[in-house]
Amino acid sequence: MTRAYKIPESVLVVIHTPALDVLLIERADHPGFWQSVTGSKDHPDEPLGETCAREVREETGIVIGSPAVPADALRDWQLANLYEIYPVWRHRYAPGVTQNTEHVFGLQVPAGTAVALSPREHTASVWLPWREAADRCFSPSNAEAILQLPRFAQGGAKPTP
Incomplete structure (x- = not known):
């Protein structure tokens, strides 16, 4: 049996x-x-929009493409971060892989959207004003993305195909 490593994208x-x-x-x-919601591609050819929809559904129970959250609510911010994978998580990747490319998206949902966490992955959720949310993130790239939210929420992003 071969071990399936995470894709560093x-x-x-x-x-x-x-x-x-x-x-x-x-x-x-x-x-x-x-x-925020994060996750790797399942296979190298998986479109990023599909990765987003799958990860959002798995981690929060929010379904992109539902009446409450239409597909065009997902916006590609056209940003990518290259970062060093934290040593504690490197065992999930093939030997020698130390960097990941992270593509940033925004998803606007109605206020009051219910969240159903995957208990295997997450234990709690909270809705916070954007600046507070950025301050609470452990990941610098996640905090930076949230700080850019006002710019992208005002039309500075493209709909995801």
Whole structure:
């Protein structure tokens, strides 16, 4: 049996309301580590929009393409971060892989959108004003993405095909 390694290409989805409240979720494997939805491609040819939809559904129960959250609510911010994978998580990647490319997206949902966490991955969720959310993130790239939310929420992003 061969071990399936994670692909070092992922998405970061900043889920927010029209009022710019941001959803953060706490990692089950590291209490106190708050983040937006993130996740790697399942296979190298998986379109990034599909990766976003899958990860958002798996981690929060929010369904992109539903009546409450139409497909065009997902916006590609056309940003990519190249970062060093934290040593604690490198065992998930093929030997020698130390960097990941993270593509940033925004997802606007209605205020009051219910969240159903995957308990295997996350233990708590909170909606916070965008600046507070950025301050709570453990990941610098996630915090930076949230700080850019006002710019992208005002039309500075493209609909995801």
